[in-house]
Every structure is written in C-alpha cells, then in structure tokens.
Amino acid sequence: MRMLLILAIAAMATFSLIAADLAGTWKGSMETQMGETAVIITIQPGAALAGTVQAGEYDAPIENAKVAGDKNSCETNFGPGKVTYEGTVASDELKLNVTGTQGNKYTLICKRQK
Secondary structure, eight states, X not given: OHHHHHHHHHHHHHHHHHHXXXXXXXXXXXXXXXXXXXXXXXXXXXXXXXEEEEETTEEXXXXXXXXXXXXXXXXXXXXXXXXXXXXXXXXXXXXXXXXOTTSOEEEXXXXXXX
C-alpha cells in the first residue's frame, strides 16, 4: 500500500512537471485552404494543461487536454467547429498534427517565445 501511494505521488509530480514544461506562448503558422494562418498557443503554468489557441481571427480555450511524456493532445471549439491537435514537444518546439473543422489535415510547428 505504501509503495502504491509513493508511485501515485511520483506520477502526479511527473505530470505537473510535464504540464509546467509546456507553459508559455508558442507561435507558428500552417498552410490551410484559406492560405497561411498564424497560430498562437498560450499555455498557463500548472498541473492541468489549460490556455487558449488563437488561429487567424478565431480564439478559443483549450479543452480535453492530455499529456503523456512528450506527447500531447487537445481540442478547441472555434465558431465554425471543433479543431483537434495531436503532437509532440521537444525543448522549445511543438510539432502538431491538426485536424480542422471540415476534417482537413494540417501540420503546425510552433516555437516557444522567450
């Protein structure tokens, strides 16, 4: 029982560190059917992955966020519909596969702003 408690605490601490590592402002752009779209992802520090995504003229909160090691995923619900993001983070680079509101697939690479 004691070992299980220690493992649970270690897992929660690891999750907190991973989420904190993503904290900050990430900027990038992706080529869409409407041309190049600037994207700004703002992730708040803390144990839960929370923040906002601004893509072109749209802005929405991050929802259903998950972090497992260097992999992460989340959703946003912009005016036209749901957009999903799945990818990896390495140092100050966030590589995401984006599925748009119509099911179109895009690649998004963001750099952490300092």
